[in-house]
Amino acid sequence: MSAEIADAPPARSTRTQRVVLQVVLAVLALAMIYPLLWMFMSSLRENDSIFSDASLALRNLTFDNYVRGWDAQQFPFSRYFVNSIVVTTAVILANVVACSLTAFAFARMSFRMKPVLMAVMLMTIMLPEHVTIVPQYVLFSELGWLNTFLPLTIPKLFATEAFFVFLIIQFMRGIPQEIDEAAAIDGCGPFATYRRIMLPLITPALATTAIFSFIWTWNDFFRPLIFLTDNSLFTVPLAVRLFVDIGGTDWGALFAMSILSLVPIFLFFVFGQRYLIRGIATTGLK
Structure with missing residues (x-):
């Protein structure tokens, strides 16, 4: 001793x-x-x-x-906040629905060429966005979608965010397969199993998807810069950029509006933090 x-x-x-x-x-x-x-x-x-x-x-x-910064541009800064809120809300809903449906198909269903399609989806994560921006611009120009919110929102309905699909797949793999079998015995088809059984169980993963979608979309400068030219449609990052002038930048107003642009991100993260931690901590656990 x-x-x-x-x-x-x-x-x-x-x-x-x-x-x-x-x-x-x-x-x-x-x-x-x-x-x-x-x-x-x-x-x-x-x-x-x-x-x-x-x-x-x-x-x-x-x-x-x-x-001074609130009314310094052609429109009040509230206009740009509304534009960002519209785009961000649409992207969050599209990512949550489309990515969860795609993940459910990969994680819980069997179909032909499933491994190949899974590999192709994961390969898109390694593909830089700048490689695809020119074909996208040409496509959206032919569709007449330029200078609208459609190029920023509609592609998300096709589960283009492979990172979120993979995240939800890993979360679903931690849910026992017997739950699906019990739902099938009770008469639930694939979509009923997804809606009634799976969605309530993957809430942390969906919350993680929503939080990252909000942060990435709210801070996105590149895509709105490419597809939007009308000042009335500018999002917050583009509106903040308007304060930068080679002849003389109003730094005080620029910093003031930059601080205001961070408030929604801060609040969204604070209120969703516990779901974010649960979603990341339990992803992939069996």
Whole structure:
């Protein structure tokens, strides 16, 4: 017994290591969020003092940047928020429905060429978006969809996000196959099994899909830039870009609207965080 006590590390040493680790993590966390905090403080300063003060000091603060930035463009900034909300909501619904249906087919049903189609779907994850943007532009131009929200939303109805399909497949594989057999005995067909049995069980995976769809779509700058030319249809990232002017950028208004554009992402993540953690932590577990 005395030998075991002698070999045990001192409690004071363990406590010191824990304190040092917490201090290091706090410093790293502060370094990561410092740019965001600085941008927030800069949105409350005059343009002349933004780049002359790199501190987070609370002095000479003003809310004029928010008032000026809200009405600085051709339309009020609320117009761009509405556009982003419309596109993002449509993409979330399309991804959740289409990707879950596709995942259900791959995970719980048998059909010809299933391994081949599965491999092709996974290969699309490695295909850069920039490779397909030109054919998409030509196709949407022939369909007359340019300068509308259709190129940003309609393709999602065909489960084009292979990452979400794979995520839901892995989640479904962790659900016992006996549940499907019991549903079939009760008279449920494939779609009834999907709607009544599978959807309630894969809620964490669907929530993860919705959260990532929201963040990626809300922050998307490239695709709206390609397909939208009318100022009235611009999303929030394009509207923020309008503040950048070679002749003289209104940095205060730019930072103010950038902060406002982050609020929906922050709220969406906070309220869906527990579902996101459950969806990622339990994906692939048997």
